[in-house]
Amino acid sequence: MPTQTILITLIALLIFSYFIGHKRSIAVSSLDKGRRNLHSRPHYYGYMVAIWAGIPALLILMLWSAFNSSIVTSLTVSGLPETIQAESKDTLGLIINEVKNLAVSGQIAEETDAVKRDAAYHYQRLQSISTLAKTVVVFVAALLGMLFAWRLINPELRARNKVETVVRWSMIVCASIAILTTVGIVFSVLFESIRFFESVPPSDFLFGTKWSPQTSIRTDQVGSSGSFGAIPLFVGTLLISAIALIIAVPLGLMSAIYLSEYSSRRVRSFAKPTLEILAGIPTVVYGFFAALTVAPFLRDLGESVGLSVASESALAAGVVMGIMIIPFVSSLSDDVISAVPQAMRDGSYGMGATKSETIRQVVIPAALPGIVGGVLLAASRAIGETMIVVMAAGLSAKLTVNPLEAVTTVTVQIVTLLTGDQEFDSPKTLAAFALGLGLFVITLLLNFVALHIIRKYREQYE
Amino acid sequence: MSNSNSTEIIRAGLKKRYAREKRFRLFGIASLMISFAFLLVLLFTIVSKGWPAFQQTYVKLDIVLDETVLKVNNKSDEDALFSANYQKVVRESLNKMFPGVKGRKQKRDLKNIVSNSAAYTIRDDVLENPDLLGTKQTYWFLAKDDIDVFMKGKIDRDLPEDERRLKDYQFEWIDKLIEEDRLEKRFNTVLFTNGDSREPEQAGMKGAIMGSLFTMLVTLMLSFPIAVAAAAYLEEFAPQNNKWVDIIEININNLAAVPSIVFGLLGLAVYINYFGVPRSTPLIGGLVLTLMTLPTIIIASRAAIKSVPPSIKEAAIGLGASRIQTLFQHTLPLAMPGILTGTIIGMAQALGETAPLLMIGMIAFVAEVPTGVLDPSTVMPVQIYLWSDSPERAFTERTSAAIMVLLGFLVAMNLIAIMLRKKFERRW
Amino acid sequence: MTDVINTMPGMPRAVPLESETPKPAVDAITGEKHRSEFDVEINGTVGKPLVDNAKMSSRNCDVFYGDKQAIFGVDLDIGNNEIIAMIGPSGCGKSTFLRVLNRMNDTISICRVTGEHTLDGEDIYGKKTDPVLLRARVGMVFQKPNPFPKSIYDNVAYGARLHGLASNRSELDDLVEASLIKAGLFKEVKDDLQKPGTGLSGGQQQRLCIARAIAVDPEVILMDEPTSALDPIATATIEELMDELRSNYTIAIVTHSMQQAARVSQRTAYFHMGKLVEVNDTDKVFTNPEHQLTENYITGRFG
Structure with missing residues (x-):
């Protein structure tokens, strides 16, 4: 059975479990002066049976699906x-x-290489065994759970507390997804x-000034090593981000000041949402515009003033990125300006x-x-922005x-390294992850410092 | 020091100070105006470029469905009907209309007045009604993109011949077609009924719209319950001064500011390479976007839950309800408008997101319209990116049109969020 | 209430609106009229609201916040070099009236002031009068000490720099020192002039605000409950300071404390529900009030 079918059947089974739980709780209880002598309302017994039937089965299904592909692959390899x-x-x-x-593809028989043909049959067989086993195990688990909970039901059973414990734990799990x-x-x-740095020394990556991530098809090819010096990339990122901030900080800050200190209520109620529109436009649209x-x-x-401007200049990408973060700067500034106590203005x-x-x-x-x-938050946003630069900035890693x-x-x-044809293990694709690591660390630091400063600032006026 | 003395000094400086005041105020207005100007230019550019794409040029041809040319002997032979060379009857019709075209290039150009979808149009028609064979039919076919671009006035006739896409002889053909009322611009339904195509005139965004729909569905079904549960836990149940809770809060705040492309790397390394989720599908797209939208929805939901007055919760608990019952029966229903508003805003963000989806293969060219969460597909913003990268002139126009459609969806979502907030706004 | 206003877009923040709007005469919940002494009619002001040597004077002063009227037809003179105290229950309009005198109400967009108001005979709401200049001449000290987030020196020098009152650094140094001496703060801070003003104690901060106000050499100083946030010792210091300042400045002080009014002022004005009930020499008001409401208030029957 494919996973989707298993899921649908399982849901039907859960509904069934609810009803038999509900029913049994009424059956085992007796009426005492018009009240049932049940600890909890009957539907809690239904929920309890459904939980017992559902959670173990769903866990098994999830884990099985998650690890199925890697296990089957390694079994095929060992075959x-x-x-x-x-x-x-x-x-x-x-x-x-x-x-x-x-x-x-289903055309195994047409394959000429006997080894591959056998392996493919082996793989197919493993897959079908796995699917069958998965179906059986999941349903056995569901039925066993259902039966177990069903037998537990008696009037003294504190079904509500049990259900609520499960609900509370699942809430904790949901909250912890952020950490995960x-x-x-x-x-x-x-x-x-780390795998990337096994083939390229970290010092080359961090301090190298030449970026040309060519890897060879043959090992004896000229220039097979490729150079992975990330300095030009980081300089380019900083250049474009700096241009963006030069545009966005004064415009955003002055707009916020005008709106919060000068403008009438009517202008403000119109201008603020209008400015926010800029923040709601998808970045791919900005990229196209740039x-x-x-x-x-x-x-x-x-050209008209005799300057040669590249058609993919840093300026164009930076300006458009600046436009994009104007509302970001202005709404953050608005917040902090509003936090300044009126008493201080009155004093002045x-x-x-x-x-x-x-x-x-x-x-x-x-x-x-x-x-x-x-501004630090805006800088982190600019550094991590992708689509505008993918569409408007160049590919040449010029320092x-x-x-x-x-x-x-x-x-x-x-984006360039990961959207072409990729073999996953080449230094070329791994380099993308090293760059991602750098990006993550930089933006994380910026966010951390920025949020810390803002929190301290807020506390000051509370 | 005497009072009148300083009064005079102050009076003397006033003019200058008021000038500075005025200048400062002007700076404020100017900043606001510049920002608005940017917005206007952006929207104007998109709309003016994309507007024509909602019309498409059609060309009228008289087609003789000659059985001998089509080499179909038996009208009930479906295979023969299916594989017959309908391209040929189209070509013959054109040849008849413009006799005396010589040379391979000119012949090819003549054929390229009509989109190659014309053959499929005829085929579908004939399969439906085989009795059409042997008759003469009048068809409106999609015109090829160059003709369409010209009809929308984007090709300048006065340029030297070698600098424009259409040559002089092509203009003669077009003039003749116009004279005979055989060219017409109609509303571009293809844009909404077709999947992607390499041919600009046949490219539509139905595939991308459906892909976005499925992706959003996955995102919504995962992120909404998880975010609400997380927000409810953090607001109502989380112990104070607990290390784990502190870590969760710090993580949520930081995740909200992590560059979106990093989520794409996570999707590629963990979901695809480790767990084997199929790439290019709405499922993997939804999984990645879920992680991205969670912080937004959690933060909004927490604010909504916080705004429910404690007195209501205390009343419920005072009547003997458990804390979970209070949550589900009182707090969440009252906080729901705020939660839904936050969810819609989070979904709008997800709908416009592009970068992480490039990492997980949603950038692949997919012509078929997806029918489920496991079909390879693309989404609207990625479609925009793909089209904007295409060299054909007609794709620029379609890119802008696709942007207009995407913005239309976003505006609609935000309007719903605003209306929701207005309607259920409550002051305690 | 203040919170609601703070969160409303386009509204000035932290305006102490509530304390200024008169209490309704009808109880909002029971719909009953408040009884007993609250019902005494107020027909014009008793006592001596007008004086001969008026520094500032107001006639027919009405103040509105939006649709609500906060002050009703007040006539009052403030004599030269005197300290006049304004007392009354909270929400009686005394602070609002004080803010009329240097046009601080201009900073609240929904606030409207009518009537004639003069400083040395000049109309302060006239077209020709500049609020900036007016506020330099009529300084103000607020309820809560509100030093700027700057050094002590820069706090005191703030007004002088704004108005260009010192032509060079040494003049400015002298001005700062003189102002701090007058405010009785110099001895305590003379070695810490570059430290932030926000690091001082509450009483010191309030004296810093007084020093800041007198540094621009005003003619009148308005004080809006200047000691309500301070402890008794700091209060005593400020009261002594006010007595010293009287020789050079005219002072109008709003206070909640009747003892303070009795200690520092020469004349006392009693406000009730936006109306000026009684004005007289301080001794007279506290020993032999003419109006029933005044007597009820100073004898502690309400407040």
Whole structure:
């Protein structure tokens, strides 16, 4: 049975379990002065039976599905002749892939290579055994659980408490998914990065100034090593992010100041949501806008004043990215400016300061830590932004800080390395994970510092 | 120091200070205006580029369904009907209309007035009604993208011949077709009924829309219950000053700011390579987007749950309800509008997300419209990215149109969220 | 209430609106009228609201917050170099009236002030009058000490720098020192001038705010419950300071404490539900009040 069918059948079984639990609880109880002598309301007994039937079965189903593919693959590998098993990892991976494709295509008989044909049959057999075993085990578990819980039911059984314990634990599990996600991110980028650093020394990656991730098809090929110096990527990322912040910070901050200190309520109620629209536009749209409108415009503008602007200039990507984070900066600034107590403004007005004097000399200095925190968050957002740079920035890893030239960024390279035809184990694809690790660490640090600053700032005025 | 003295000093400086005040205020207005201008230019560019794509040029041809040309002897032979060369009757019809076209290139160009989907149109028609064989039929076919681009005024006739896509002889053909009322622009239904295609005039976004739908379905079914459970736990049950709870909170806040592409790496390394989830499917897309939207929904749900006044919970507990019963019977129903608003906003974010989906293979070219969560598919933003990368002029137009459709969905979702908030806004 | 306003978009923040709006005469829950002494009619002001040597004067002062009227037809003079105390139950309008005198109510968009108000005979709500200049001449000290997040020196120098009152650094140094001496704070902080003003104790912070106010050389100082957030010792220091300041400045002080009013002021004005009930020499008000409401208040029957 395919997984979907198992799931649907299982759900039907759970509904059935609920009803028999409900029914039995009424059957085992007796009416005492118009009240049932049950500890809990009957439906809790139904829930309890359904939980006993469902949770173990679902757990088994999940784990089985999760580990099925890796176990079946390794069994298929061990079934291969020893000479093939002794091949290098890459070749072995290729062979396994071919075998799998063969098994799925259903045209095994037409394969000429006897070893592969046998392996494909073996793989198919293993798969069907696994599926059958999975179906049997899941349903046996469900039925056993159901029976067990059903037999437990008696009037003294505290079904509500048991159900609530399960509910509470599942809530804890749900809340902990956040931690699991972080752990998953760390492990996925860390393990692949470690494998990357086995073939490329970390110092080359961190301090190398040349990035050309070519790996060879043959080992004797010229330039087979490829160079993985990440400096140009990080410089390019910082350049574009810096341009974005130069655009977004003054515009966002001044917009926030105008909206919170000057504008009338009506203007504010219209302008704030309008500004937020900028934040709701998908990044792929900004990327398209940058590549199709802004970049050619800047190039023509440069031409008309005698400057040569690359058609994939850092400037175009940076400007558009700046537009994207304007609402981000402005709403964060709005929050921190609002947190400055009115008493402080009153103190300044009371001495005869004008509005702008009060804002510049009292409100902004008071809000400065919060604003800095907001800018750090915006910087982290800019550094991690992908689509705008993929579509509008270049691929050439040139080490330059000239905004008119084309540069590439960490995110662009991750996308480029992972969207082509990929063998998973080559340094080329592994390099993407090393870049991802760098990206994750940098943004994590920025977020951590920024959130810390903002929290401290809030506490100050509470 | 005398009062009148300082009053004079202050009075003297006032003019300058008010000028500065005015300047500062102007800076504020200017910043706001510049931001609005950016928004307007962006929307204007997209709409003006994408608007024409909602129309498509059709060309009228008279087709003689000649059995000998089609080499079909028996009308009831479905295989023969299916594999007959309908391209040929289209070509003959064109040849008849424009006799005397010579040279391989010109002949090919002549054939390329009509999209190659014309043959399939005829085939489907004939399969449905084999009696059409031997008759003469009038068809409106999709015109090829170059003709369409010209009809929308995007090719300048006055350019030198070698600098434009269409040559002089092609213009003669087009002029003749226009004269005979054989070219017409109609509403572009293809955009909504077809999957992706390499031919711009046949490319539609139904596949991407369905892909997005399935992906969002997976995301919603996973993220909503998990996020609500997590938020309820953190707001109502989590012990104070507990290390584990602190770690959870820090993690949620940080995950909200992790670059989306990193989630794509997680999906690739863990879901695909470790657990063997099939790539390019709505299932894997939904799994990745779930992790991304969880923080958004959790944060919104917590705020909604927090805003339910404790007095209501205390009343329920005072009547003998357990804390779980209070949660499900009182707190969650009252917090639901806020939770739903947060969920819609989270889903809107997920709908526009592109980068992580590139990592997990949703960038593949898929012509078929997916029918389930395990079919290979793409999603709207990725379709936009793919089309924007295509060199054909007609794809630029379609990219903008696809953006308009995507923005339409996002606007609708946000409007629903706003209405929900307005309708159920409650002051305690 | 204040919280609701804070969260409403487009509203100025943290306006002490509640304490300024008059209590309704009808109980919101029972619908009954409040009885006994609350029902005494107020027909104009008794006592001596007007004086000969008025520094500031108000006639027919009405103040509205949106649709709600907070002050009803107040006539009051503030004499030169006197300390006038304004007392009354919370929400009686005394603080609102104080804020009329230096147009601080301008910063609240829904607030509207009518009537004639003059400083040295000049209309302070006139078209020609500049609120910036007015506020420099009529300084203000607030209920809660509100030093800026700057050094002690910069706090005191703030107004002088704004208004360009010192032409060079040494003049500014002298001004800061003189202001701190006048505010009785110099001895305590003379070695810590570059430390943040927010690090001082509450009483010191309030004296810093007074120093900051007198550094711009005002003619009138308005004090809005300046000691309500302070302990008795700090309060005593500030009261002594006010007595010293009287020779150079005219002071109007809003206070909750009748003892404080009796100790520091020459005249006392009693406000009730937005109306000015009685104004007289302080001794007279506290020993022999003319109006029933005043007597009820100072004898502690409500407040």
